[in-house]
Amino acid sequence: MDLDGLGPISLRNFGNHLGQHPVSYAALRQVQRVQERMGGCVTLQFGDGPSGLAGEVGKAIDGSMEMDLYMLNRANLSAEGAASTFIHESSHYMRGARGFEIGTQVEEYMAFRREKLFELGRRPSFDERKAIWTDKILNDP
Numbered sequence: 192m193d194l195d196g197l198g199p200i201s202l203r204n205f206g207n208h209l210g211q212h213p214v215s216y217a218a219l220r221q222v223q224r225v226q227e228r229m230g231g232c233v234t235l236q237f238g239d240g241p242s243g244l245a246g247e248v249g250k251a252i253d254g255s256m257e258m259d260l261y262m263l264n265r266a267n268l269s270a271e272g273a274a275s276t277f278i279h280e281s282s283h284y285m286r287g288a289r290g291f292e293i294g295t296q297v298e299e300y301m302a303f304r305r306e307k308l309f310e311l312g313r314r315p316s317f318d319e320r321k322a323i324w325t326d327k328i329l330n331d332p
């Protein structure tokens with residue numbers, strides 16, 4: 192594990208990143224509104240996730256949503272990468288709170304589409320959305 196990679200990802204950098212970009216700020220506010228309404232934790236885990244994923248969202252027994260971000264996953268070793276993971280997971284978090292089944296291909300597509308919006312700073316084009324579906328959903332191992 193390369194701990195040098197943790198340099199830029201101080202919590203302050205991560206927080207600043209979320210606060211400074213319109214897409215991540217909107218995602219942060221959505222998550223906060225869900226938390227105000229029904230509780231639920233966003234936990235930064237300084238370890239690798241059990242699934243190998245960069246982040247996970249699940250529903251607790253009391254119905255609240257929980258998000259774990261695995262900060263030592265290589266996708267999260269920069270503030271921007273961790274923000275991108277947060278934005279992806281915020282889609283699951285928010286839609287799970289609204290009662291949608293979050294483990295579906297459609298939900299995964301929507302989360303990647305939101306991540307792409309952050310990456311590009313604009314809505315992805317038709318071809319870019321098609322590429323998300325093909326690369327991230329259909330051809331995902």
Ligand SMILES: [Zn+2]
Nearest residue numbers: 279283299302
């Ligand atoms: Zn996802």
